[in-house]
Amino acid sequence: MTERSGLLGRMESLDWEKLRGMMNEQGYAVIPNLLDKEQCEQIISTYEQDELFRTTINMARYRFGVGEYKYYQSPLPSLLDQLRAGLYPELARLANVWHQHLGLEANYPDSLPKFLEQCHARGQQRPTPLILRYEAGGYNCLHQDLYGEVYFPFQVVMVLTEQGVDYTGGEFLLVEQRPRAQSRGHAIVIEQGSALIFPTQYRPILGSRGYYRATMRHGVSTINAGVRYSLGIIFHDAT
Numbered sequence: 001m002t003e004r005s006g007l008l009g010r011m012e013s014l015d016w017e018k019l020r021g022m023m024n025e026q027g028y029a030v031i032p033n034l035l036d037k038e039q040c041e042q043i044i045s046t047y048e049q050d051e052l053f054r055t056t057i058n059m060a061r062y063r064f065g066v067g068e069y070k071y072y073q074s075p076l077p078s079l080l081d082q083l084r085a086g087l088y089p090e091l092a093r094l095a096n097v098w099h100q101h102l103g104l105e106a107n108y109p110d111s112l113p114k115f116l117e118q119c120h121a122r123g124q125q126r127p128t129p130l131i132l133r134y135e136a137g138g139y140n141c142l143h144q145d146l147y148g149e150v151y152f153p154f155q156v157v158m159v160l161t162e163q164g165v166d167y168t169g170g171e172f173l174l175v176e177q178r179p180r181a182q183s184r185g186h187a188i189v190i191e192q193g194s195a196l197i198f199p200t201q202y203r204p205i206l207g208s209r210g211y212y213r214a215t216m217r218h219g220v221s222t223i224n225a226g227v228r229y230s231l232g233i234i235f236h237d238a239t
Contacts (some may be wrong), residue, residue, distance in 0.1 A: 007079070010034060011086040019197065020094050027216065028174055028186065028198040035193040039079060040160040044229050046077060047131055054126060059140065065219070067138040069232075071130045080129050084233050087156060088112040091197070091235075095153045101204035101211040108152070112235065115152065119237040124148040128234035131160075132220075134170060135227050140220035142175055144201050147238030155200050156233040159190040167226030174198055177215040178205065187221065190230075200234075 014031060022029035035043075046052050047070065054073035059065040072080060089110055096106035109115050119125070128147060132140070145155060161167060171187040178184070190196050198218060204211040220228075 007035075007039070007082050008086060011083075014090075016090045019090075023094060023197065023203075026186075027176055027203045027214075028188070028196060030188075030190070031195040031197070032191065033193050034083075034195045035079075035158060035160075037193065040158075040193050043077075043079060043131065043231055044160050046072075047133060047229070052077065059138075063141075064143065065138065065140040067132060067134040067140065067220075069130050069132040071238075072127055074127050076127060076129060080231070080233070083156070083158075084129060084235065085112045087195075087197075087233065088115065088152075088235055091152075091154045098153055098204050101206075102202065102213055115235065116237060119148070119150045122148060122150050124150055124237040124239050126238040128232075128236065128238050130232045130234070132230045132232065133227065134167075134220065134223045136167075136223055136225050138170075138220075138228070139222040142173065142217040142219040144217055145232075145234055146201060147234075147236060150236055151200055152235035153200050153202070154197055155235065156195050156197050157190065158195045158231045158233070159192060160229040160231055161227065162192040163189055163228075167223050167228040169222050169224035170228040171221045172196060173219045173221055175217050175219075176203070177217075179212060179214075195233075 019029045053070040055071045057069050059067045092108040095108045099106040172190055174186040176184045199216040202213045205214050
C-alpha cells in the first residue's frame with residue numbers, strides 16, 4: 001500500500017458520525033493514530049528545510065508564549081496537502097450545520113479548492129498550515145487563529161512527538177467561554193500521530209431557548225522537559 005493510499009484510506013474510513021457527535025457534545029473530537037510514527041518523523045524533518053516556509057515566528061517576541069512556529073509556503077508538502085484536502089469535506093458539512101444553529105449563512109463549499117477560492121477573492125492568499133516547536137519552559141497563550149475576513153470554523157492539530165518519551169507537560173488547552181458564565185477548560189493529551197479537531201472561534205450549544213454561541217480559545221500548557229513538535233492544519237488562507 002502506498003503512503004498516499006494509506007493516508008487517504010484512513011481518512012475515508014473515519015467514523016464521521018461519531019466524530020460529529022463528539023464535536024456537538026463536547027466541542028472537540030480526537031482521531032487516533034491518523035499518522036504513523038514514520039510520517040510524524042517525516043514532517044518533523046521538514047523543520048530545518050527553510051525553503052519550505054514563508055515565515056518563522058518567535059513566540060516570545062510577540063508575547064504569544066515561548067516557542068517557535070513556521071508557516072509552510074505553497075506548494076505544501078504532499079502529506080500536509082493530503083491532510084488538509086482530505087479532512088475538509090466532512091468538516092465543511094458540519095460547519096454548515098453549526099452556522100445554521102447560530103443563525104449564520106451556511107455557505108462552505110464541498111471541497112477545499114472551492115473554499116480557497118473564496119479566501120483568495122478576499123485577498124487571503126498565503127497558506128496557513130504550520131509546524132510548532134517547544135522546548136522545556138515553552139508554552140502557547142490562549143488565542144484564536146483568524147487571518148482575515150474569511151475563516152473556517154474548524155482546525156486540526158496533530159502532535160508529532162510522544163508525551164512521556166520525547167517531552168513531558170505540554171497538554172493542549174481548550175477553553176470555552178459561555179455567555180454570563182465562568183469559563184470551562186479542557187486539558188487534552190494528544191497521542192503521537194493523533195489529530196484533534198476543535199473550533200476556530202465559536203461553537204453552538206443547545207440551551208433551553210435554542211442554540212447559543214460559546215467563544216473558544218486554545219493554547220498549550222508549559223512543557224516541563226524535552227521537545228514537543230506539533231502540526232497545525234488551518235483551512236483558511238491568510239491576508
